Amino acid sequence: MSADTEVRVAPARGGGGGAGGEGGGAGGAGAAGLPLRSGSGSGDGAGGDFRTCYAGDHEANAAQGFATNVVITSRYTALNFVPKFLFEQFTRFANAYFLVVCILQSIKTISITNGIPFSALPLSFVLLFDGVLTAREDLSRHRADASDNSRTSLVLRKGHFRPVPWRDIVVGDVVKLLRRERVPADVVFLASHSPDEGPSDICYVMTAQLDGETNLKLRQALPETADVLTDDEAVAAWRGFVQCEPPNEFFDRFAGTMQMSRGKGAVRRPLEADQTLLRDCVLRNVDHAYGLVVYTGADMKVRVKQRVAKSKTGFVEVVLNRNVVALVLMLVLACATGAVGYVVWSEAADGGLSAPYLLLEDDDGVITKIFTFFLLNSAFIPVSLYVSMKLSRTAQKLVMEADVSLYHADRAAVRASGGREGHYPLQVRSMDLNDDLGAITHVFSDKTGTFTLNYMSFRKMSVNGVSYGLGTTAIGLARRKRLGLPMPEGAAGAAAEAEGESEDEEGDGEAGGFDSSGHARMPHVNFVDGSDSHAGRLAWDDIADGRDGGDGSNAVGGGMLGSGLGAPGDSLSLGDSLGMSGGGSPTLPSRPRALSRDSDPLREAERMLSDDGNSSPLPDAHDADGGGGGGGG
Numbered sequence: 001m002s003a004d005t006e007v008r009v010a011p012a013r014g015g016g017g018g019a020g021g022e023g024g025g026a027g028g029a030g031a032a033g034l035p036l037r038s039g040s041g042s043g044d045g046a047g048g049d050f051r052t053c054y055a056g057d058h059e060a061n062a063a064q065g066f067a068t069n070v071v072i073t074s075r076y077t078a079l080n081f082v083p084k085f086l087f088e089q090f091t092r093f094a095n096a097y098f099l100v101v102c103i104l105q106s107i108k109t110i111s112i113t114n115g116i117p118f119s120a121l122p123l124s125f126v127l128l129f130d131g132v133l134t135a136r137e138d139l140s141r142h143r144a145d146a147s148d149n150s151r152t153s154l155v156l157r158k159g160h161f162r163p164v165p166w167r168d169i170v171v172g173d174v175v176k177l178l179r180r181e182r183v184p185a186d187v188v189f190l191a192s193h194s195p196d197e198g199p200s201d202i203c204y205v206m207t208a209q210l211d212g213e214t215n216l217k218l219r220q221a222l223p224e225t226a227d228v229l230t231d232d233e234a235v236a237a238w239r240g241f242v243q244c245e246p247p248n249e250f251f252d253r254f255a256g257t258m259q260m261s262r263g264k265g266a267v268r269r270p271l272e273a274d275q276t277l278l279r280d281c282v283l284r285n286v287d288h289a290y291g292l293v294v295y296t297g298a299d300m301k302v303r304v305k306q307r308v309a310k311s312k313t314g315f316v317e318v319v320l321n322r323n324v325v326a327l328v329l330m331l332v333l334a335c336a337t338g339a340v341g342y343v344v345w346s347e348a349a350d351g352g353l354s355a356p357y358l359l360l361e362d363d364d365g366v367i368t369k370i371f372t373f374f375l376l377n378s379a380f381i382p383v384s385l386y387v388s389m390k391l392s393r394t395a396q397k398l399v400m401e402a403d404v405s406l407y408h409a410d411r412a413a414v415r416a417s418g419g420r421e422g423h424y425p426l427q428v429r430s431m432d433l434n435d436d437l438g439a440i441t442h443v444f445s446d447k448t449g450t451f452t453l454n455y456m457s458f459r460k461m462s463v464n465g466v467s468y469g470l471g472t473t474a475i476g477l478a479r480r481k482r483l484g485l486p487m488p489e490g491a492a493g494a495a496a497e498a499e500g501e502s503e504d505e506e507g508d509g510e511a512g513g514f515d516s517s518g519h520a521r522m523p524h525v526n527f528v529d530g531s532d533s534h535a536g537r538l539a540w541d542d543i544a545d546g547r548d549g550g551d552g553s554n555a556v557g558g559g560m561l562g563s564g565l566g567a568p569g570d571s572l573s574l575g576d577s578l579g580m581s582g583g584g585s586p587t588l589p590s591r592p593r594a595l596s597r598d599s600d601p602l603r604e605a606e607r608m609l610s611d612d613g614n615s616s617p618l619p620d621a622h623d624a625d626g627g628g629g630g631g632g633g
Contacts, residue, residue, distance in 0.1 A: 024547075028462055038485055040510075049243055049245075049246070049519075050243050050244060050246065050256075050380050051064065051066070051171075051243070051245075051246065051294070052064075052239060052241055052243045053171050053172050053242045053243075053244070053245060053292060053293070053294045054172050054239075054241045054262075055172060055174055055238055055239060055240050055242075056156060056173075056174060056236075056238075056239065057172060057173065057239075057241075058170065058172060060172075061170060061171050061172035062170070064171075065299035066170065066171040066296060066299065067256060067296055067298045067299045068167070068170070068296065068297050069166055069167055069169045069170065069184065069185055069296040069297045070149055070167045070170070070297055071145060071148060071149060071166075071297060071300075071303065072145055073141050073144065073145055073306075074142045074145060075137050075138055075140040075141070076134075076138050081135065081138075081613050082455040085134060086127070088540070089127055089130065092321070092380065092386065093321050093324050093325060093328075094320075094321075094385055095123070095126070095127070095386070096384055097328060097381060098119055098122075098123045098126075098153065098381075098383055099123065101119045101375065101498065102117040102119045102120045102123060102380045103117070104371055104375055105117040105118065105119060105375060107371075109366055109368060110371040110372050110375065111375065112372065112373075112375050112376060119378065119383070121378060122383045122384070123383060125387075126384070126386060126387050129387055129390065130386070130387075130390055133390060133394060135432075137431070140226045141429075147165060147414075148450055149165065149166055149167040150165050150166070150167070151165065151166045151182070151184065152164060152165055152166070153166065153169070153175050153176075153177065153181065153184045154176040154177075154178070154371055155169060155173050155174070155175050155176075155177060156174040156175075156176070156235065156236060157174065157235045160232075160236070161176045161232060161353055166184040166185075169184050169293060169296060170293070170296060171293050171294060171295070171296055172292070172293060173292075173293045174190075174235055174238075174290060174291070174292055175187060175281045175290070175291050175293060176232070176235075176288055176289075177277075177288060177290075177291060178283070178287075178288050179283060179284070179285075179286060179287055179288065179416075180282060180283065180412075180413050180416055180421070181283055181381060182209075182279065182280055182281070182282055183205075183277045183280065183281045183282075183283070183291070184279065184293075185281055185293045185295060185296045185297075185300060186276060186277070186278050186279055186293070186294055186295035186296075186299075186300045186301055187276070187277050187291030187292055187293050188242055188244075188256070188258065188271060188275055188276055188277075188291060188294055189219050189220075189221045189275050189276065189277050189287065189289065189290075189291050190221055190222075190225045190226070190229050190289075190290040190292060191221050191225050191226040191228075191229040191230065191235075191290050192221070192226075192237070192286040192287075192288065192289040192290070193230075193231075193286065193287050193288055194285075194286045194287045195287055195491055198229075198230075199226060199229075199230040199231075200221070200226065201220055201221040201223055201225075201226030201288075202218060202219065202220050202221070203218075203219050203221075203277075203283060203284075203285065203286045203289050204217065204218055204219070204283075204284045204285040204286070205217055205219055205277060205281040205283060205284060206218040206281065206282040206284055207278070207281050208282070208424075209280035209281070210251065210278060210280060210281065210302060211251070211283075216284055216285065218274075219274055219275065219276070219277060220274050220275065221275060222269050222271075222275065223241075223616065224258075224260055224269060225258070225260070228260065235290050237601055238260075239261060239262060240258060240260045240261060240262075240292075241258075241259055241262065242256055242257070242258050242259075242271065242292055242294055243257050243259075244256030244257075244271065244294055247295055247298075247299040247300070247301070247304050248301065248304060249301055249304040249305035250301070251273070251278065251301055251302075251305075252273050253271075254272055254273040254275070254276050255271075256270075256271040256294075257269065257270055257271060258271055260393070273462055276290075276294075277291055277604065278300070278301055278302065279300045279301075279302055279303075280302065281368060286430070303584065304583070313432065313456055314432045314433050314434070314435040314436055315436055315439060316389070316435035317389070317432065317435070318347070320385070320389070324381060324385070327380060327381050328381065328573060330380075331374065331377055331378075331380045331381070332374070334373070334377060334380075335370050335373040335374045335377065336370055338368075338369070338370075339366045339370040339372075340366065340367040340423055342366075342373075343366050343369070344367050347402065360392070365605075372440065390431075393431040393434050393435075394410055394431065395433045396428075396431070397428040397431050397434065400424065400426055400428055401426055401427065401428060403426065406425070407423075407424070407425045408424040408425075408428040408600060409422055409423055409424065410424070411420035456525065456601045457524055457525065457526045457601055458471075458523065458524060458525045458527055458601035458604065458605040459471030459472070459526050459527060460527075460571045461527075461539075461605075463539075465533075466531055466533060466534050466537060467531055467532055467533040467534075468527075468529070468530070468537070468538075468539040469529070469530070469531075469532075469539075470528040470529075470530040470532060471526040471527055471528045474604050481596075493505060508623070512584060522604040522605070522608045523599060523600070523604055524600045524601040524604050525603065525604045525605050525608055527608065538563055539609070
């Protein structure tokens with residue numbers, strides 16, 4: 001199978017011939033509920049339902065007729081450029097229209113140019129201009145293909161890992177991928193190694209070339225391969241094989257099995273998508289990794305996906321073609337009207353309205369006159385329509401590719417490769433889709449929090465190392481119940497209060513009634529007195545002890561609650577903390593006001609912790625989230 005041969009996505013018939021051996025036995029169960037059917041041979045290249053990839057056995061793999069690893073993304077060659085380009089151009093309605101005009105101008109009976117197709121000159125210019133731009137665009141694809149096919153990776157050959165060009169990598173090769181190196185083909189991840197942890201069964205890859213995501217994705221090898229393939233010598237001595245499904249375009253699906261040896265009775269392990277590294281992924285966070293090549297060239301998932309993808313047309317071109325069709329219909333209607341009017345006028349002239357200077361002796365009929373009027377009004381549609389659009393897209397391409405703000409550099413990759421890798425400028429691969437950039441028609445979101453109003457709720461505070469507050473949420477109670485943990489005292493009532501006050505928070509902000517501790521309820525406050533760090537301690541008792549002139553043994557006693565935090569209306573913002581002045585009273589370096597609704601819990605907690613309901617000092621709240629001065633709402 002050559003690199004440009006069409007890949008069969010779905011198998012059509014039973015197992016075909018291929019390399020025999022123990023690998024030709026009954027196939028095991030595939031991953032993800034996709035069983036591998038039994039077959040006498042193994043290669044899907046011979047028409048089977050699965051392929052068998054033998055590690056290091058080139059003869060057995062070559063007998064199955066797998067595709068080479070030569071990747072061709074260009075659309076044209078030197079031989080087929082002219083016929084293929086002309087066919088594509090004349091599928092455009094406007095170009096086909098002007099071709100018809102040229103043909104009609106060549107017919108002397110209806111021609112207004114004495115049989116000379118004068119429209120062929122502007123049409124040829126349009127095609128020549130478009131052909132030059134298309135050839136340049138495709139030439140850049142040829143150069144990119146040549147660069148990728150000539151890249152090298154470490155491949156196991158004759159017992160040693162040697163640099164091999166990507167074009168020469170075949171199915172069954174074992175590759176050694178280095179950190180920040182691109183994967184040369186679709187491989188099954190076998191094992192990895194890092195200087196700190198040694199041999200490992202995990203690695204991380206960046207799939208930006210496949211799906212545009214720069215976040216790292218975890219891949220995990222089978223424990224059996226990670227335990228055995230710990231170094232180059234162990235990999236060179238390994239003679240396992242992989243049976244997997246035929247090539248398909250699904251990145252998140254892989255059904256296959258692996259057998260560590262070819263001996264009878266060897267255990268087969270199922271393989272899933274998490275054990276695969278696809279072409280053009282970048283290896284990260286490990287020193288090197290080993291992989292067995294299972295798909296190459298036209299059989300790789302990314303290439304199969306490109307082959308089955310539908311052709312895309314820009315929105316502007318779709319609208320333009322629709323308008324051109326409407327203009328042609330209007331032109332035909334005008335020509336028919338003119339031809340009918342000519343017939344009526346000529347019959348009236350024969351009745352006595354002679355006009356000898358018009359030389360109307362010959363009566364060509366209404367059909368002939370329709371074509372004559374068509375040629376007279378052919379300029380109704382401008383021949384430079386697509387040229388203007390192509391010029392505009394070319395200018396857009398040059399501006400976008402020269403924009404420095406659209407350039408990204410991975411500095412670590414640039415340093416590691418000496419400047420050869422890590423550069424990611426904007427590349428316009430198809431100018432026909434420039435018009436669709438930024439054209440958003442639908443917005444989908446799975447983050448409901450984006451469209452809801454979230455409130456913070458004061459649940460806990462920490463003062464002098466003592467954590468006060470037993471408040472929790474319904475989610476927290478459900479988690480403790482699921483884990484079999486004891487319920488905190490008063491937690492159920494606090495959660496119920498938190499659920500009940502949500503409507504008050506969205507209203508006028510006033511919460512009525514009393515909480516389970518007998519204190520007035522405040523909006524955005526779900527504070528249940530008690531301590532989960534010092535059993536038996538109550539914030540209310542320690543506050544009262546401080547105000548009654550206690551000895552200072554309590555966390556919030558001993559005169560720590562002296563002066564207020566500030567004037568009415570002043571309040572702490574989330575993240576603010578109290579500082580202690582020389583007299584022991586809490587003071588603030590500045591008096592920030594409530595900048596957002598997140599500040600409301602602290603302000604209301606300040607009111608709640610006072611006896612008279614006026615602005616009173618809040619204890620030294622070092623944390624305003626979760627286990628500190630405020631809780632998650």
